[in-house]
Amino acid sequence: MNAPAASILVVDDEPDLRTLYELTLLREGYRVETASSVQEARDQLKAHRFDAVITDMRLPDGFGMELLQDLRDQQRRERCVVMTAYGSAENAVEALRSGAFDYLTKPVDLKQFRSVVASAVQGTGGVPAPRAARSPGQQRQSATAAEHASGNAALDKLVGASEAIRNVKQRVAKVSRGMAPVLIHGESGTGKELVAQALHASSQRADGPLVAVNCGAIPENLLEAEFFGARKGSYTGATQDRDGYFQAARGGTLFLDEIGDLPLAMQSKLLRSIQERSVRPLGSTQEETVDVRIVSATHRDLAADVQSGRFRQDLYYRLNVIEIVIPPLRERREDLPALCTALLSRIAQESGMPVPALTDRALAAIAAHPLTGNVRELENLLHRAVALSDGDELHVDWPTGATDPQAVRPAASPGSPPQTQAADATASPPQSTTCAAPLPSDLQAWLDQQEREILIRALKEAGFNRTATAARLGISLRQIRYRIARLNIAVPNDQDPHDDMG
Numbered sequence: 001m002n003a004p005a006a007s008i009l010v011v012d013d014e015p016d017l018r019t020l021y022e023l024t025l026l027r028e029g030y031r032v033e034t035a036s037s038v039q040e041a042r043d044q045l046k047a048h049r050f051d052a053v054i055t056d057m058r059l060p061d062g063f064g065m066e067l068l069q070d071l072r073d074q075q076r077r078e079r080c081v082v083m084t085a086y087g088s089a090e091n092a093v094e095a096l097r098s099g100a101f102d103y104l105t106k107p108v109d110l111k112q113f114r115s116v117v118a119s120a121v122q123g124t125g126g127v128p129a130p131r132a133a134r135s136p137g138q139q140r141q142s143a144t145a146a147e148h149a150s151g152n153a154a155l156d157k158l159v160g161a162s163e164a165i166r167n168v169k170q171r172v173a174k175v176s177r178g179m180a181p182v183l184i185h186g187e188s189g190t191g192k193e194l195v196a197q198a199l200h201a202s203s204q205r206a207d208g209p210l211v212a213v214n215c216g217a218i219p220e221n222l223l224e225a226e227f228f229g230a231r232k233g234s235y236t237g238a239t240q241d242r243d244g245y246f247q248a249a250r251g252g253t254l255f256l257d258e259i260g261d262l263p264l265a266m267q268s269k270l271l272r273s274i275q276e277r278s279v280r281p282l283g284s285t286q287e288e289t290v291d292v293r294i295v296s297a298t299h300r301d302l303a304a305d306v307q308s309g310r311f312r313q314d315l316y317y318r319l320n321v322i323e324i325v326i327p328p329l330r331e332r333r334e335d336l337p338a339l340c341t342a343l344l345s346r347i348a349q350e351s352g353m354p355v356p357a358l359t360d361r362a363l364a365a366i367a368a369h370p371l372t373g374n375v376r377e378l379e380n381l382l383h384r385a386v387a388l389s390d391g392d393e394l395h396v397d398w399p400t401g402a403t404d405p406q407a408v409r410p411a412a413s414p415g416s417p418p419q420t421q422a423a424d425a426t427a428s429p430p431q432s433t434t435c436a437a438p439l440p441s442d443l444q445a446w447l448d449q450q451e452r453e454i455l456i457r458a459l460k461e462a463g464f465n466r467t468a469t470a471a472r473l474g475i476s477l478r479q480i481r482y483r484i485a486r487l488n489i490a491v492p493n494d495q496d497p498h499d500d501m502g
Contacts, residue, residue: 006121007031007048011041011055011064012083021054024110025117038062042070045078051121052101053080057091065098072099079120079178083108092275096180096321103179105276112277115291119179119204154201157194159342160335164327168195175322176202181274183259183319184297186326189376192297193257195324199295200253208252213245216261223266225282228273234283246279249292259319260300260311271315294319301485329374330444336367336378343379344394347386355386356394365396370443452487455480464491 008025012018013036025032033048035041038061041053045067053071055064068080079101084091092103101120104113155169175182176199184192193212200210218226225235229244245254262270273279274294278287296319305311329335340358348355362385371377381396389395440446455469462468470480484491 006051009050009053011035154198162332164332180321181294182322189374190326196255211249212255216258228279229281231283246290254292256296259296260298267312356389362394362396
């Protein structure tokens with residue numbers, strides 16, 4: 001027995017548009033009810049249950065946002081799609097932050113309209129099913145089951161049971177169901193791409209592609225062609241039409257990693273594509289509608305970049321509708337045993353060989369490392385330990401300045417034989433307790449302070465020229481910018497007008 005067709009409530013005060021939307025949806029096989037005001041819509045919602053509500057933002061007796069709030073307060077199941085006037089980006093962002101599933105910009109493109117509605121009621125990632133395929137009800141059930149299994153598997157890759165990582169998992173599960181753009185913020189090596197994968201796998205777009213793009217790795221002169229595609233002959237070497245990242249991610253998720261590295265000119269073009277949901281390939285006069293969910297990530301403080309003029313404010317607010325902050329490893333060290341076990345298991349699978357056992361001593365050595373590179377550094381540390389270990393147990397080098405607790409031997413008793421005392425003295429030379437500096441209670445804070453002092457000294461000696469300072473310290477300009485921002489070092493803006501080029 002076929003499940004009943006999905007039902008939709010359309011709310012718009014313009015009769016012609018209301019009729020157009022109704023006829024379009026009826027042709028797609030949906031059951032449709034209409035309303036011309038907030039009050040009529042509330043009456044319909046009292047009398048019926050729907051799969052989706054499509055509402056205009058401005059209505060004669062109120063706003064579509066009021067209906068969205070009603071659905072949230074009453075914990076209704078209906079997904080809400082809000083229609084906003086052309087160019088009202090603020091309204092769209094507000095709707096997404098308030099829990100709207102998606103938004104449409106007026107005048108509404110009917111192809112996009114059908115796609116968004118299909119995504120809302122079927123969970124197919126914006127790709128409507130063929131008419132002769134399963135009914136919307138059957139499709140929703142199978143899609144929901146597949147998404148649940150896929151999402152759980154992806155969330156399991158976020159290893160750990162600390163409160164910090166549990167909060168990340170809960171947020172991923174909560175925000176994955178909508179279309180709102182997500183900004184993932186975290187230090188390098190914390191696993192931002194894993195969170196993006198979990199968001200995609202837990203969403204209605206799990207069957208669609210996940211296209212990951214490292215924005216900092218694309219040459220500036222190729223950015224537009226890579227993102228939006230290019231037509232044959234549009235530039236030297238373009239021997240055929242090719243799709244860009246937006247086209248490749250249709251019906252799925254586009255993950256923009258290190259979004260803060262995009263130059264300002266490209267930021268402007270990206271903003272327009274996100275707002276209008278269309279792209280114009282290089283060398284083409286026609287725009288193409290694209291249906292993607294945007295997930296971006298950065299280790300930078302984008303709010304500070306907005307203040308300094310390095311990042312567009314309008315793009316920042318468009319991307320940062322929902323933020324997920326990934327904690328650094330130093331704030332969830334209780335997850336180290338589980339992380340080490342998972343990483344060693346992966347190393348064993350990749351190498352096809354058993355790895356040495358993780359002992360308490362090896363775990364203590366790992367915990368003594370500052371691990372400023374987070375999970376990525378931990379994985380490298382374990383790879384090195386596996387390669388250098390002999391026998392059945394994993395051996396990890398102790399970091400410089402740290403003390404192996406098993407290397408501290410008890411003092412010889414007065415009755416011990418001379419040979420034993422001599423051996424003890426050789427194996428463990430006496431340490432001076434009067435000259436040694438006390439161990440820091442917060443190693444990371446102490447290391448940050450040392451780094452800060454070195455950077456300030458080097459900057460002053462170079463006249464606050466960041467390029468010269470980077471060369472003096474043997475690091476890149478990008479690295480020194482990051483360290484200056486992370487350590488909150490004040491640098492006069494007018495000292496070096498050219499050092500930010502490149």
